[in-house]
Amino acid sequence: xxxxxxxxxxxxxxxxxxxxxxxxxxxxxxxxxxxxxxxxxxxxxxxxxxxxxxxxxxxxxxxxxxxxxxxxxxxxxxxxxxxxxxxxxxxxxxxxxxxxxxxxxxxxxxxxxx
Amino acid sequence: xxxxxxxxxxxxxxxxxxxxxxxxxxxxxxxxxxxxxxxxxxxxxxxxxxxxxxxxxxxxxxxxxxxxxxxxxxxxxxxxxxxxxxxxxxxxxxxxxxxxxxxxxxxxxxxxxx
Numbered sequence: 001x002x003x004x005x006x007x008x009x010x011x012x013x014x015x016x017x018x019x020x021x022x023x024x025x026x027x028x029x030x031x032x033x034x035x036x037x038x039x040x041x042x043x044x045x046x047x048x049x050x051x052x053x054x055x056x057x058x059x060x061x062x063x064x065x066x067x068x069x070x071x072x073x074x075x076x077x078x079x080x081x082x083x084x085x086x087x088x089x090x091x092x093x094x095x096x097x098x099x100x101x102x103x104x105x106x107x108x109x110x111x112x113x114x
Numbered sequence: 115x116x117x118x119x120x121x122x123x124x125x126x127x128x129x130x131x132x133x134x135x136x137x138x139x140x141x142x143x144x145x146x147x148x149x150x151x152x153x154x155x156x157x158x159x160x161x162x163x164x165x166x167x168x169x170x171x172x173x174x175x176x177x178x179x180x181x182x183x184x185x186x187x188x189x190x191x192x193x194x195x196x197x198x199x200x201x202x203x204x205x206x207x208x209x210x211x212x213x214x215x216x217x218x219x220x221x222x223x224x225x226x227x228x
Contacts, residue, residue: 002157033215042220043158043204056215090157099208099216100146100165105157 003027004106006091012112018079021109025072025093031055032074033094033103034066038087049074050097081113116141116207120219127195128227135190135222137205146208147188148216149179153201161203164188175199200226 003026013019025032034046036059045058049068060066063081068074078085088108094101117140127133139145146165150158162173169181179190188205202223208216 002159004157043218045215045218048215058215092158097214099210099214100163101208102148102160102163103158103216105150105159107155107157 002104002106004091004093004104006089006106006109008109009107010110010112012114013081014114015081015083017081017113018077019081019111021076021078021089021091021111023074023076023091023093023106025074025091026104029093029095029104030072031094031097031101032068032072033092034060034074034076035090035092036087037090037108041087043090046076048097055097078111083113086111086113116145116209116217118205118207118217118219120203120205120222122222123220124223124225126225126227129197130194133190133192133195133199133224135203135205135224137188137190137219139186139188139205139207141186141207141209143210144181144183145210146216147179147181148206148208149173149177149188149190150204150206150218151175151201152204152221158204161190195224195226197226197228200224 005024030051046060048056066076092103092105119138149161205219206216
């Protein structure tokens with residue numbers, strides 16, 4: 001158990017819908033990272049928050065957004081969902097925000113868009 | 115920007131045999147290097163990491179990796195594989211400055227035959 005929790009574990013929805021994925025980092029970690037894992041794209045970095053502020057953006061679509069709240073939990077919002085958004089979405093946390101920081105990954109949320 | 119290549123998509127070994135998973139990186143200086151493992155249905159877990167110093171690093175679960183600057187490689191090894199080692203293995207590269215978000219390889223799937 002990494003100490004990072006993600007809810008829900010599974011999510012099945014229809015095209016055009018909007019969903020929210022939730023992540024609680026390890027106690028004491030200030031950074032939260034979101035990743036998308038799919039068979040064709042591999043593990044893709046989406047966005048990073050540090051202590052409530054957005055620090056870096058990766059391959060995140062405009063239909064996706066995220067935020068980190070004062071209690072440091074984070075939410076990833078996916079809207080106007082398409083079939084291609086079906087994937088595993090991972091949240092990871094780390095103590096700080098440097099290149100040497102070990103990231104602790106949650107178990108993931110499996111999103112299926114029908 | 116850094117990049118990482120894992121040349122082998124799948125590796126099949128017999129239980130008890132030795133293992134080497136390849137990782138090559140591209141970066142202007144010595145990067146931060148990581149190996150993560152993902153068991154089925156789980157998030158990624160850190161096996162080991164290299165920042166500086168001794169180029170042979172020991173990790174959890176009996177794994178080790180060797181940093182070879184001349185070959186831009188960070189191969190993962192284990193002398194005797196157990197059936198429970200069957201999983202997906204990811205090499206990751208973190209920059210020492212600039213874009214600090216680690217870049218993950220596409221992963222190598224390890225299959226262990228009894």
